[in-house]
Amino acid sequence: MTESQKVTVGIVGASGYGGVQLIKLLSEHPAIEIVYLGGDSSAGKEYADLYPHLGHLIKNKIEAIDLDEIASRCQVVFLGLPNGLACKFTPRLIEKGCKVLDLSADYRFTNLDTYSAWYKTERDDGAIASNAVYGLPELYRDQIKNSALIGCPGCYPTASLLALSPLIKQGLILPETIIIDAKSGTSGGGRQGKINLLLAEADNSLGAYGVAKHRHTPEIEQICSDLARSDVKVQFTPHLIPMVRGILSTVYATLRDPGLVTEDLITIYSAFYRSSPFVKVLPSGIYPQTKWACGTNLGYIGIEVDSRTGRVIVMSAIDNLIKGQAGQAVQCLNLMMGWAEDLGLPKLAFYP
Ligand SMILES: NC(=O)C1=CN([C@@H]2O[C@H](COP(=O)(O)OP(=O)(O)OC[C@H]3O[C@@H](n4cnc5c(N)ncnc54)[C@H](OP(=O)(O)O)[C@@H]3O)[C@@H](O)[C@H]2O)C=CC1
Numbered sequence: 370m371t372e373s374q375k376v377t378v379g380i381v382g383a384s385g386y387g388g389v390q391l392i393k394l395l396s397e398h399p400a401i402e403i404v405y406l407g408g409d410s411s412a413g414k415e416y417a418d419l420y421p422h423l424g425h426l427i428k429n430k431i432e433a434i435d436l437d438e439i440a441s442r443c444q445v446v447f448l449g450l451p452n453g454l455a456c457k458f459t460p461r462l463i464e465k466g467c468k469v470l471d472l473s474a475d476y477r478f479t480n481l482d483t484y485s486a487w488y489k490t491e492r493d494d495g496a497i498a499s500n501a502v503y504g505l506p507e508l509y510r511d512q513i514k515n516s517a518l519i520g521c522p523g524c525y526p527t528a529s530l531l532a533l534s535p536l537i538k539q540g541l542i543l544p545e546t547i548i549i550d551a552k553s554g555t556s557g558g559g560r561q562g563k564i565n566l567l568l569a570e571a572d573n574s575l576g577a578y579g580v581a582k583h584r585h586t587p588e589i590e591q592i593c594s595d596l597a598r599s600d601v602k603v604q605f606t607p608h609l610i611p612m613v614r615g616i617l618s619t620v621y622a623t624l625r626d627p628g629l630v631t632e633d634l635i636t637i638y639s640a641f642y643r644s645s646p647f648v649k650v651l652p653s654g655i656y657p658q659t660k661w662a663c664g665t666n667l668g669y670i671g672i673e674v675d676s677r678t679g680r681v682i683v684m685s686a687i688d689n690l691i692k693g694q695a696g697q698a699v700q701c702l703n704l705m706m707g708w709a710e711d712l713g714l715p716k717l718a719f720y721p
């Protein structure tokens with residue numbers, strides 16, 4: 370592909386963890402040229418001023434946000450911003466003909482009252498939001514292909530929904546028994562400093578937060594309800610774990626048929642994810658580790674049935690910054706552009 374045939378891409382929020390991960394992925398993507406980087410407090414800086422080791426990848430300076438200027442230069446715009454900003458920027462970008470992939474929660478919800486209740490943000494872009502597609506390719510591949518606006522899933526929902534979807538879609542569990550216990554590395558909280566993410570706070574410790582009120586709960590419930598075709602509530606408890614990257618989500622639910630065994634479910638999951646290049650269903654007795662996923666766009670799934678309790682336990686490991694954020698957004702873009710779903714996306718872990 371010649372330079373002039375490449376798709377021009379802008380990244381708003383280029384200094385953040387999502388932004389830097391997008392730059393790393395898109396710099397290696399054969400069909401893309403990064404033509405714009407945007408930010409707020411970093412505007413005016415060279416990328417190498419922020420990340421000296423990445424100066425060789427990208428020569429663009431970070432610019433202040435000017436939506437018309439972005440639209441004039443970019444066919445595709447990724448927004449990696451705090452919640453509540455994309456819904457202000459996106460309408461103009463869509464109106465000007467850009468495709469938009471938003472990493473925040475702004476375009477994940479079909480019911481904006483639910484969004485406003487959990488995110489404490491009022492908005493007036495309902496007409497645009499109603500055209501957004503939830504960017505989990507394993508569930509909504511065909512809709513993503515035909516959309517110009519993607520609300521990319523949160524990191525915990527990605528891990529948890531990969532674990533839950535086959536069970537719910539095929540009616541194998543009692544939905545009211547779903548419990549999700551998830552653990553995230555500190556990069557999940559972004560780069561814009563919060564006290565609980567400091568090394569001195571997070572290291573040598575493990576604790577839950579957002580118990581019974583984390584904002585990923587309604588997001589997970591929305592997709593579970595869509596799959597079940599009925600209202601589903603889940604019990605979701607996130608934990609902060611002293612590592613940089615990775616999420617492990619362990620899901621528990623009671624099976625409708627207590628006669629099902631682990632091998633049955635492995636067969637069902639393998640069939641469900643047969644056409645999904647990034648989901649790896651593990652053999653019986655093998656449970657995923659975040660280390661296997663880190664640096665990749667892969668999600669590893671391990672399954673065990675406890676015939677004593679009648680429950681199934683599904684473990685799902687992803688890299689929160691790749692499959693849980695930037696990589697998934699690139700996966701969606703590949704689908705939107707009609708490219709191979711895995712174009713330019715890493716499958717080899719950092720470690721060992
Ligand atoms: N971290 C993760 O694992 C995941 C995060 N997400 C979501 O992705 C989004 C980005 O997260 P993350 O990359 O971690 O965030 P960071 O905190 O690392 O970065 C936030 C970015 O937003 C920019 N920004 C903030 N305010 C403005 C503004 N008014 N105008 C322009 N730019 C602004 C900052 O720019 P500057 O430095 O120039 O001020 C910075 O580049 C969030 O909505 C997050 O919830 C989703 C899935 C996973």
Ligand SMILES: CC(=O)N[C@@H](CCC(=O)OP(=O)(O)O)C(=O)O
Nearest residue numbers: 473474523524553554555557558
């Ligand atoms: C460890 C940590 O702090 N993680 C973040 C999740 C980040 C994310 O995916 O948030 P959005 O839904 O806003 O995109 C949190 O729990 O708030």
